[in-house]
Each structure stands twice: as structure tokens, then as C-alpha cells.
Amino acid sequence: MKKHTIAVLVNDQPGVLQRVSGLFGRRGFNIESITVGTSEEPGLSRMVIVTTGDDNLLEQITKQLYKLIDVIKVTDLSSNPMVGRELALIKVNAEPSARPEILGVVETFRAAVVDIGTSSLMVQAVGDTDKIDAIIELLKPYGIREISRTGVTALTRGNR
Numbered sequence: 001m002k003k004h005t006i007a008v009l010v011n012d013q014p015g016v017l018q019r020v021s022g023l024f025g026r027r028g029f030n031i032e033s034i035t036v037g038t039s040e041e042p043g044l045s046r047m048v049i050v051t052t053g054d055d056n057l058l059e060q061i062t063k064q065l066y067k068l069i070d071v072i073k074v075t076d077l078s079s080n081p082m083v084g085r086e087l088a089l090i091k092v093n094a095e096p097s098a099r100p101e102i103l104g105v106v107e108t109f110r111a112a113v114v115d116i117g118t119s120s121l122m123v124q125a126v127g128d129t130d131k132i133d134a135i136i137e138l139l140k141p142y143g144i145r146e147i148s149r150t151g152v153t154a155l156t157r158g159n160r
């Protein structure tokens with residue numbers, strides 16, 4: 001099983017996200033993450049979907065996506081060199097005595113503290129999925145209160 005990152009260029013219309021995610025659900029394909037935003041073309045949005053499966057699954061997903069009327073282009077980003085990033089906000093227990101240790105973890109990962117409460121800190125981390133997973137693991141002993149992750153967004157490297 002291999003992780004596939006797929007970019008889907010779609011018409012910016014109501015219901016397109018539901019139709020794409022519904023296609024995955026009906027076919028039994030799992031979506032690990034999905035992000036959607038405007039693209040460089042007015043009237044089009046780019047979806048970045050991360051799923052796991054073999055190359056045959058990827059081929060099936062691509063064929064099924066092209067059957068949807070609002071799908072313009074499907075690209076397997078993971079078949080080329082790409083840059084993929086995710087954003088996470090992590091609210092962690094942080095009594096004043098534990099803050100120096102937590103700040104050490106934050107600095108190591110080039111993350112940032114974006115909010116400080118009387119007994120908590122909110123950390124913003126940006127990076128690939130493994131980096132986000134690693135900082136979460138290191139913050140767990142302090143007591144994580146909440147986590148919000150964006151999912152992966154990605155583009156191919158270079159002039160492609």
C-alpha cells in the first residue's frame with residue numbers, strides 16, 4: 001500500500017466537494033485528507049486528496065473522477081517530486097513551570113506559539129505529515145487539549 005496525493009482541478013460550483021467525496025465513499029476508497037481552495041484560474045478550485053492504495057486503485061480513482069462533469073483535470077502529484085505541507089494548531093497544557101520545556105520542543109520544530117493562556121499554550125506547526133505527527137508525539141506528555149489539522153496541500157516541484 002502506497003500513499004497517493006492527487007490534485008483535482010474542478011469547477012468552483014456548489015456540491016462539487018460532496019460529489020467527489022461521495023464518489024470515494026461509494027467506491028470504498030478512503031480519504032486520509034482533503035483540502036480545497038481557489039486555484040490560479042478564476043472559476044476553478046483545486047482539491048488535494050491523500051489516499052492509500054496500490055497503483056490499480058489510483059487508476060480506478062482517476063477514471064471515476066473524470067466521469068464527474070465538474071472535474072477538469074486529475075494529477076497524481078506523488079508520482080513526481082512535490083512539496084506537501086500541512087498546518088496544525090495544537091493546544092497543550094502548559095503550567096508556567098513546564099513552559100520552558102514546551103518552548104524547547106516548539107523551537108526544535110520551527111513551530112510558533114500563537115496563543116498563551118493561564119494554563120495552556122497554542123502551537124502552530126507547518127510541515128509534512130511526519131513532522132506534524134512527531135511534534136504531536138512530543139507534546140503528548142504535557143497533555144494535549146485540542147488538535148486541529150488542515151490536511152495536506154501540495155504542488156509539484158519545479159516547472160511542471
